[in-house]
Every structure is written in C-alpha cells, then in structure tokens.
Amino acid sequence: MQYNYDVIVVGAGHAGCEAANAAAKMGSSVLLITMNLQTIAQMSCNPAMGGVAKGQIVREIDALGGMSGIISDKTMIQFRMLNRSKGPAMWSPRCQSDRMKFAEEWRWALERNTNVDFWQDSVQELIVQNKELKGVKTRMGMSFYAPSVVLTNGTFLNGLIHIGEKSFGGGRMAEPNAQGLTEQLVSLGFESGRMKTGTPPRVDGRSLNYEAMEEQKGDENPSSFSYLTKEPIKEQRSCWITHTNEKVHDVLRKGFEKSPMFAGRIKGLGPRYCPSVEDKINRFADKNSHQIFVEPEGWETVEIYVNGFSTSLPEEIQFEAIKLIPGFEKAKMFRPGYAIEYDYFPPTQLSPTLETKLISGLFFAGQINGTTGYEEAACQGLMAGINAHQHTHQLNPFTLSRSEAYIGVLIDDLINKGTDEPYRMFTSRAEFRTLLRQDNADERLTEKGFELGLASQERLDTYLQKKQNVENLIQELKSNKLKPTEANPWLESIGVSSIKEGAPLINFIKRSDVGFEHFYKNEMLIPILKKYSTEEIEQAEIIIKYESYIDKERKMVDKMKSMEDLQIPPQFDYDKIKTLSTESRIKLNKLRPQTIGQASRISGVSASDISILLLFMGR
Known part of the structure; x- marks a missing residue:
C-alpha cells in the first residue's frame, strides 16, 4: 500500500506545528511525522513566548493566519509589554506560558484540522529521484510519498547531551536523537555544521x-x-x-x-x-x-x-x-x-521560500537552519508550510521583504549572510523597524494571508474594521477643535504649556508631552474615545506622533525597491566580470542571489561590486 500526501512535515516542534497547520488550512493533505506524539509543541526551554523583536514575530504569524499567537493567548499565565519607556518601534509583547497547556492546545488545534494526519516514527531517509523530493522512509520501514517535505528536526539531528564529563545521545533529555538524515543530506551535496544550546535546572x-x-x-x-x-x-x-x-x-x-x-x-x-x-x-x-x-x-x-x-x-x-x-x-x-x-545546515543553501537549492520540494525550517528561539522557528515553519503547499499545487511562491515583516528580515539574513552561531532576532536587525511595529502587523500582513487562503474571513473583517476605526478617530481629531478657554485649564491640570489660539485635537496629540491618557482628564474629550478600543486609540496615537518618521522610512523603502526588484538571470556568469572582487565572484556564484537587492546584502559583496554589476546589466 502506498501512502500519498501533498505535504509531509517532519518534526512537531514550533516550526513543524506551524508548517503542518498552514499547509493543511490552505487545502493540502498533510502528514505530520514526529518521534513522540506526547511532545507535540513542547516548550523545550523556557515557558514563554515573545520578547524583544520575538513578540513582533508572533504578531506577524498571527496576522498571516498562523496559530502561535492564539495558542499563547489561551495558555499565558502572565503578560508584559516590554520597552514601554522607549519608542513604539521597540514595544514588544511577551507572555509567560503554561508549558503543559501550551502543548495541549497546539495538539488540539492540529487534531481539529481535518487535513492533518499523524504518524509516530523517526524519519531516517528521504526518497529523492533526479534531485526531486518524492517522500520519506521511517525507522520502522514505512514509506510515505509527497512532492513537498518540510524538515523541522530541531536539536535532534545527531543530538548529543552533555552534563559535566558525561555525554550521551539525545534530542532532548530522555528522548532519542535522530540519525541517518544528516549523512544522507551530506552525500547529496549539502554542507552541515554543529551548534550548541543549553537549558537550566x-x-x-x-x-x-x-x-x-x-x-x-x-x-x-x-x-x-x-x-x-x-x-x-x-x-x-x-x-x-x-x-x-x-x-x-x-x-x-x-x-x-x-x-x-x-x-x-x-x-x-x-x-x-x-x-x-x-x-x-x-x-x-x-x-x-x-x-x-x-x-x-x-x-x-x-x-x-x-x-x-x-x-x-x-x-x-x-x-x-x-x-x-x-x-x-x-x-x-x-x-x-x-x-x-546538534547538526544544522548553513541556510545559505536555501532560496527565499526556504526550499533547498539542491533538492526541489525539500524545505528546511527552525533550528536545522541555525536559528534559536520558538518564535524564530515558528515563523520559518509557517513560511515553509505555505511554500510547500504552493510548490505541490504549482502556485506562485510566497515571500516577505525586509520592509514588510521581521519574518522577511530573518529569512533574508539567513539565506544571504548565513550564520555560524544560533541566530536570534533583535529589533536592531531591522532597518525599517518604525514600519514593522507590533501594533500594525495586521495592517502589513492580514490581506496577504487572506489571499493565500490562510487567514480567515473573520480575521480580515476584524482588521478592516480596526483600520476604519483608526481612520475615523484620526478624522475626528482633525475636525474637532478646542478654544484656549476650553483647553488651557485642562493643559494646566496635566502640567503642560497652554495655547493662545484654538487648535484641532490632533495638534495636542502631536505634542510630545500630551497623550490620549490625558484626554481622559478632560470631560469634553472622553465621549470621543469611548467609541474606540484601546488598540485603536494606541495605534492612532503612534501614527500621529511618529508621522514624519513613518513617512521617512516609507520613502527609503520606495527608493530601495527599484534595486530590490531588479532580477538577476538564474544562470548569470559572474566570472566574466573581471572587475568584481574575487571574494564577491565566489560568494555570488555560490549563493546565486535572485535580485540585486539580495546580492547587496551578501557578506563580502561591496557597494562597488554592486555598482559594477548594475553597469554590466545595463543599469
């Protein structure tokens, strides 16, 4: 008997769960293979989600239609918004989670997804023909077939646990490691390396x-x-x-x-x-x-x-x-x-979809790519799951740019710069972080998720209503005014300077020393705010106060797009451009960037190399 699926996901950690759920929600038949069905979505390290930059990633996963945000909300035992004392680009949600309930809720979510099947076993071999992925073979001798496979092996590939002078094989404490896959991938031409992580008592x-x-x-x-x-x-x-x-x-x-x-x-x-x-x-x-x-x-x-x-x-x-x-x-x-x-595979061997360059239909997500963190793994799983579905059904690949999401920054960093130490996301890695705030992930990504068939109609309607409400609030602030006799007693009561002429309400919010929290101290202004949610009020204030910064970043994005979208022919011969530096030729030949923008971010490719490349391409 032959078992056929649209997508096979290997591993049921944070990357595997998001990958399986996404592909299945989009309509693919999915097989999720894990060594232990009792440890699905296990929080192997600290029981928490989010944090600096990581919280933005969870919001982005949620906006696209992923599950990490929903599961976190259902199972949190504490919530904190970090960096409130800094600008809104730095605000980062974080929650303390109930470890057991988190795993339980994820399993229920996957079991409710009727397109997901489960198999408890260890994958030891990939079925590959003519550099195309056909399926997988397990330790028990079972063969499962699919045109797309997502590997999310975490720390299990030849995992070795160390305590003092003792060492023994394991992917996690009391769980066996996975053997065979690394050796096969290396024999197929992949480079591998070793990384280390740890956990406290x-x-x-x-x-x-x-x-x-x-x-x-x-x-x-x-x-x-x-x-x-x-x-x-x-x-x-x-x-x-x-x-x-x-x-x-x-x-x-x-x-x-x-x-x-x-x-x-x-x-x-x-x-x-x-x-x-x-x-x-x-x-x-x-x-x-x-x-x-x-x-x-x-x-x-x-x-x-x-x-x-x-x-x-x-x-x-x-x-x-x-x-x-x-x-x-x-x-x-x-x-x-x-x-x-554990073993990992330098992510420069991947395309922007997280599909490997060597084997068509094979995708990597999570710690196998050299990253660390639940959130980093989950967003890679989501993107790999989406693209595995797209690949199987011969649909257009889905990618995110650095100006659209932290997810785009993470994947772009991995595939262009690689990493020789566990990669962790920080706000400082994003050059457009004023645009990539935690409050506007739905604005950036929900319509994209809906077009993919991943985000629901309810999610789209919720976003569109919020967008309309924010616009309505800003318009009310523009059209309503306060006279000096109405404003000054209030301004004096909150300890800020008075006005000499009447002004629209939006002018008060533009001031650095006045926020919406002060509007609640003026009885004339409270009725305006009562119509809106806390999130809508907060987003309106950010848009108003940081308008010039947001506009500046948008102009920078527009300026860079001309170079970002300039395609490089797949078989472009860099060796014939003798004026390129030797290091640049080696890196460009190895990584085969798809665009000039991607080439410009490769470590070792200088600005002068990019100028030469542009001239050679007639630009």
Missing part, C-alpha cells in the same frame, strides 16, 4: 523563599498576541528576580575543569545572547552578580524554570551553586541543566 517552587526575591508582576492592563483575542487574561502569576553572587561564582569555577565547553568536548558554537552561566562568569569576570529570573512553569505545577542559569557543569556543582542564590537556600532540584550539540 528545574527546581521545586515549594522549596524557594520568595521573600528574598524581587517580585515581577504582569501588566496592570494586559494585552494579547492575537488580533482575534477579545478577552485578555484576567488573572496572572508573578515571576521573581534574584541574583548570583561571588560565592555562587566560586563554586561554579570549581567545575570548570569538568566543563564540556571549556574542555573542548563541545565543538558547536552556542547562542551569543543567551550564554551559559559558566560562560557569563568567565567572559564577564569583572561582574560579581548576574540576574536570575524565577519563572513558574504553569498554573497547576510547582516546577520552576531558573532563567539565566543555563549550564552543562556536573550536577553536583550545579546543586551546590544554586543553593547559594538568595531565595534558593533550600532549593530542591527536579533535574539538572544540560547542553546539547
């Missing part, structure tokens, strides 16, 4: 002294990730902050000689921006303390995630050191931290 929350820590509450008026969520979280759990000290560091240093990282047993590079605690005290020897975030794992568990204490030192060293942290004096450990090494 988990402890019993009943054994901690929270009075010795600083409480970190959620927002007083919490928001949500999904544009469809109507009721934000009503009850929240606190997180807590404490710090390491010199005594902790001294104990940790005792284990350095048994550290797999310092001893050289770990070959892969770890995440620069989320280092292990031993790496922190080694690299920042002048600091006598580091922050520790004490994060609950859910509503109905006592398990605590010790964020900031990622380590692969011997378990006895971990236990001795952690009990010297304020509030942890009587801590009971559930399991020690560990490091894991």
Whole structure:
C-alpha cells in the first residue's frame, strides 16, 4: 500500500506545528511525522513566548493566519509589554506560558484540522529521484510519498547531551536523537555544521523563599498576541528576580575543569545572547552578580524554570551553586541543566521560500537552519508550510521583504549572510523597524494571508474594521477643535504649556508631552474615545506622533525597491566580470542571489561590486 500526501512535515516542534497547520488550512493533505506524539509543541526551554523583536514575530504569524499567537493567548499565565519607556518601534509583547497547556492546545488545534494526519516514527531517509523530493522512509520501514517535505528536526539531528564529563545521545533529555538524515543530506551535496544550546535546572517552587526575591508582576492592563483575542487574561502569576553572587561564582569555577565547553568536548558554537552561566562568569569576570529570573512553569505545577542559569557543569556543582542564590537556600532540584550539540545546515543553501537549492520540494525550517528561539522557528515553519503547499499545487511562491515583516528580515539574513552561531532576532536587525511595529502587523500582513487562503474571513473583517476605526478617530481629531478657554485649564491640570489660539485635537496629540491618557482628564474629550478600543486609540496615537518618521522610512523603502526588484538571470556568469572582487565572484556564484537587492546584502559583496554589476546589466 502506498501512502500519498501533498505535504509531509517532519518534526512537531514550533516550526513543524506551524508548517503542518498552514499547509493543511490552505487545502493540502498533510502528514505530520514526529518521534513522540506526547511532545507535540513542547516548550523545550523556557515557558514563554515573545520578547524583544520575538513578540513582533508572533504578531506577524498571527496576522498571516498562523496559530502561535492564539495558542499563547489561551495558555499565558502572565503578560508584559516590554520597552514601554522607549519608542513604539521597540514595544514588544511577551507572555509567560503554561508549558503543559501550551502543548495541549497546539495538539488540539492540529487534531481539529481535518487535513492533518499523524504518524509516530523517526524519519531516517528521504526518497529523492533526479534531485526531486518524492517522500520519506521511517525507522520502522514505512514509506510515505509527497512532492513537498518540510524538515523541522530541531536539536535532534545527531543530538548529543552533555552534563559535566558525561555525554550521551539525545534530542532532548530522555528522548532519542535522530540519525541517518544528516549523512544522507551530506552525500547529496549539502554542507552541515554543529551548534550548541543549553537549558537550566528545574527546581521545586515549594522549596524557594520568595521573600528574598524581587517580585515581577504582569501588566496592570494586559494585552494579547492575537488580533482575534477579545478577552485578555484576567488573572496572572508573578515571576521573581534574584541574583548570583561571588560565592555562587566560586563554586561554579570549581567545575570548570569538568566543563564540556571549556574542555573542548563541545565543538558547536552556542547562542551569543543567551550564554551559559559558566560562560557569563568567565567572559564577564569583572561582574560579581548576574540576574536570575524565577519563572513558574504553569498554573497547576510547582516546577520552576531558573532563567539565566543555563549550564552543562556536573550536577553536583550545579546543586551546590544554586543553593547559594538568595531565595534558593533550600532549593530542591527536579533535574539538572544540560547542553546539547546538534547538526544544522548553513541556510545559505536555501532560496527565499526556504526550499533547498539542491533538492526541489525539500524545505528546511527552525533550528536545522541555525536559528534559536520558538518564535524564530515558528515563523520559518509557517513560511515553509505555505511554500510547500504552493510548490505541490504549482502556485506562485510566497515571500516577505525586509520592509514588510521581521519574518522577511530573518529569512533574508539567513539565506544571504548565513550564520555560524544560533541566530536570534533583535529589533536592531531591522532597518525599517518604525514600519514593522507590533501594533500594525495586521495592517502589513492580514490581506496577504487572506489571499493565500490562510487567514480567515473573520480575521480580515476584524482588521478592516480596526483600520476604519483608526481612520475615523484620526478624522475626528482633525475636525474637532478646542478654544484656549476650553483647553488651557485642562493643559494646566496635566502640567503642560497652554495655547493662545484654538487648535484641532490632533495638534495636542502631536505634542510630545500630551497623550490620549490625558484626554481622559478632560470631560469634553472622553465621549470621543469611548467609541474606540484601546488598540485603536494606541495605534492612532503612534501614527500621529511618529508621522514624519513613518513617512521617512516609507520613502527609503520606495527608493530601495527599484534595486530590490531588479532580477538577476538564474544562470548569470559572474566570472566574466573581471572587475568584481574575487571574494564577491565566489560568494555570488555560490549563493546565486535572485535580485540585486539580495546580492547587496551578501557578506563580502561591496557597494562597488554592486555598482559594477548594475553597469554590466545595463543599469
């Protein structure tokens, strides 16, 4: 018997779940193959979604019709909007999640999608004919066929777990690794490498002294990730902050000689921006303390995630050191931290659709591409799932530019610059971050998602209504005026300078020292605001206050589009342009950029090289 599908997704982490759900919602028959059906959408590391730049990605996934935002809203135990003290381009939603409920909700969502089938097994081989993907073979000897396959193997490809001087195979603690795929892909001509990530110990929350820590509450008026969520979280759990000290560091240093990282047993590079605690005290020897975030794992568990204490030192060293942290004096450990090494494939081997250049119909998403983070994985899974569906049904590929989404920035960075360390998204990576705010992801992407058949009619209608309401509010602010006699008592009451002539309400919002929160202190203005939601009022204020910045970035985008869209013929011979630098010729021949804009972002290709290329192409 032959099992045929439109799309096969290998792996059921954050990338795999989004890929399977997207392709299935768009109409493909999908088989989701995972080694363990009980660990679908497992939060392998910290129980949280969003954060700086990552929260924007979750909003973008949601706007396109993905599920990460909806699942996060259903399972959050705390919500915070980070960077409120900075400009709106930096505002980033983050939630603390219930680890078990998050996985449970994702599984229910996939099971409710009737186009998704499940198979518990390990994929050991791809079926490839004439550089075209035909299907997969599993460890149990089953063959499944599809013209499109998405690999989302996470940390499982030849995964090796390290704790002190001990090491053993595994994709996660107590779960086997995946073998065979890396070797086959290398034999087909792919380059592979090794990366490393880590996780901290988990402890019993009943054994901690929270009075010795600083409480970190959620927002007083919490928001949500999904544009469809109507009721934000009503009850929240606190997180807590404490710090390491010199005594902790001294104990940790005792284990350095048994550290797999310092001893050289770990070959892969770890995440620069989320280092292990031993790496922190080694690299920042002048600091006598580091922050520790004490994060609950859910509503109905006592398990605590010790964020900031990622380590692969011997378990006895971990236990001795952690009990010297304020509030942890009587801590009971559930399991020690560990490091894991795994195979990845440099993402310069991918096209902008996340399809591999070597094998037609084969897509990579998540940590297999050298990224780190649930959000980075989920958005790649979404894009790979969309394009796997498009490929199977011979439809146009779907991509996002750097000016349209953080997702576009991430994929563009990966395929053009590559990465030799786990890639993490930051707001600083986006040159148009005033346009790519968390509040306007629906404006940027929902119509695109609807055209694909991924975003629902309800989602489109919700966005169009919000858009109309924001426009109506701005128009009301332009048409309604305040006289000095009406405005000045109010302005004086909020401690700002008075006016000499009447002015439209929009002029007050344009001032840096007046916001909509001040409008609620003027009884004449409250009726205007009552007609609109908090999100609509907030977006109107951002549009008004930052109008000049937004316009400036839009002009920059328009200026760059002429170069961005200039196509380079697929078989263009760079070797015949002798005035190009040697490094540039090598990189351009290897990466085969599709446009001049893409070529300009390849590391090693200079501005003068681009000028020469433009001249040679008659521009």
